[in-house]
Amino acid sequence: MIEFDGVSKVYQAGGHELRAVDEVDLTIRKGEIFGVIGFSGAGKSTLVRLVNLLERPTSGRVVVDGEDLTRLSKPKLRNVRKRIGMIFQHFNLLESKTVRHNVAFPLAISGVPKRELQARVEEILEFVGLSDKADQYPEELSGGQKQRVGIARALATSPDILLCDEATSALDPETTKSILRLLKRVRDEYNITILMITHEMNVVREICDRVAVMENGKVIEKGTIFDLFSSPKHPTTQNFVRTVMENEIPASILEGIERRGSERNIYRITFINEHAGEPILSRVAKQFQVEVNVLFGQITELQGTPFGHLVVELQGEDKEILRAIDHIQSNVSIQEVEAHAG
């Protein structure tokens, strides 16, 4: 649906080059919610603007629905833009217009007949749950309501693609959740491809199917949400995962372990998918001559599926412990943890 093919965007700033986007290759499939995560200045804002050519690539191709946008004339580009909705961190609504007129704006500039326009505005306001606010001005609305207006406006022309530029970054956590739920409905009910950029891992965790991590203009890692959470490879990705899932064993626990000295058998068990719900540990404790001591752990939800890890200490005879590990391994992933390394 959206294809970045060796795309770079270089700015000339005071004699030196700034590579905002550096040789990016990405393919975003139809109907998926694709997240691009990165710290500020990573180039993700530029990347999303390359899709509708608000920024022109310095080199490479941006192909949307089989069409190389960089080759289009201005009028044709404007027509393509009508099929690509966009929402923004600061909503960017017309302050001088009511909610109704804001949502009607993209239809009005396309010359949609009045009756059809009104019907569509009513329909889409209903969808985002703002029918009762149609005649209010943006400044009378809360942040979440403004973003709903933004979404309604972006969807008015029934686009195939929705670009989200830090769409929830200015919202509180509760509102963020409700906006994300709405975006998910947008994808599920209209089968719209969503490309969202964010610096918040919890946003990615909540709704994205696949994710790319950006740093210094480059995509440093990409994969499904489970790949990224279960085995983040790049240190930056690991940092992001850590923002929503504590991966390290807390210092206080490590200290306690080291103080007691002696040989310890500490393992990290990672639960993915359906296994997170199974009583593996209690089964191990029953079947083998081992005691299971849970030191630390965290289970979270990735797209409605539990995911997480536990750090446990297995106490007992070496032979029994090995058998226990064997059993665990057949179900979930388990690794030994060095007490001093965490």
Next chain:
Amino acid sequence: MQVNLADFWPRILEATNQTLLMVGISLLLATLIGLPLGIILVVTRGGGLLENRSVFNVFSTVVNFFRSIPFIILLVAILPFTRLIVGSSIGTAAAVVPLVIFSAPYIARLVESSLLEVKPGVVEAAEAMGATPWQIIWRVYIPEALSSITLNLTIATIGLVGASAMAGFVGGGGLGDLAISYGYQRFETDIMIATVLLLVLIVQVTQTIGTFISKKIRRQ
């Protein structure tokens, strides 16, 4: 020879009329020139909608040039031009020409600053929706900045009231002319006070109306 203020009222009324006429016509014409100029300055600047540095530089320089000439000098310097346009270099109509040339560049800058207050994000959103530059000017820039433009035009109007006082130099008449030729040069204190009070009233009323309309636009 003292002039009786009571007998002088018709002269004052006539002068008031002349001032309102000069200011009104000049404002209208100067806005017709200044508004598009201001728009051009905003859309052609670096990073603008229709970025074009040479066009921007030319217009910006011309605007600065006319803005830097003191009005009294401009008034005299363009006399031949005035004669060409209105057929005469004296009278109220003749005063309108320099007033327009004086205030149009000023209005251009005021409009420019109003338009620059429009959040770039809103313009970007319209671009992302596939709006043409023309649509963005008429449906985004102007409506979003209209309240601020109204306030700025009020400032320009009051500036015009001040400048029109100097138009007496080319026989333009008006309240300022009366204050200078009777009140100042002939020491008719009554007339000076009466005309100045009238000017104060005009400025007050103008500002009140301008502020009211601006608020009205902001909260339709």
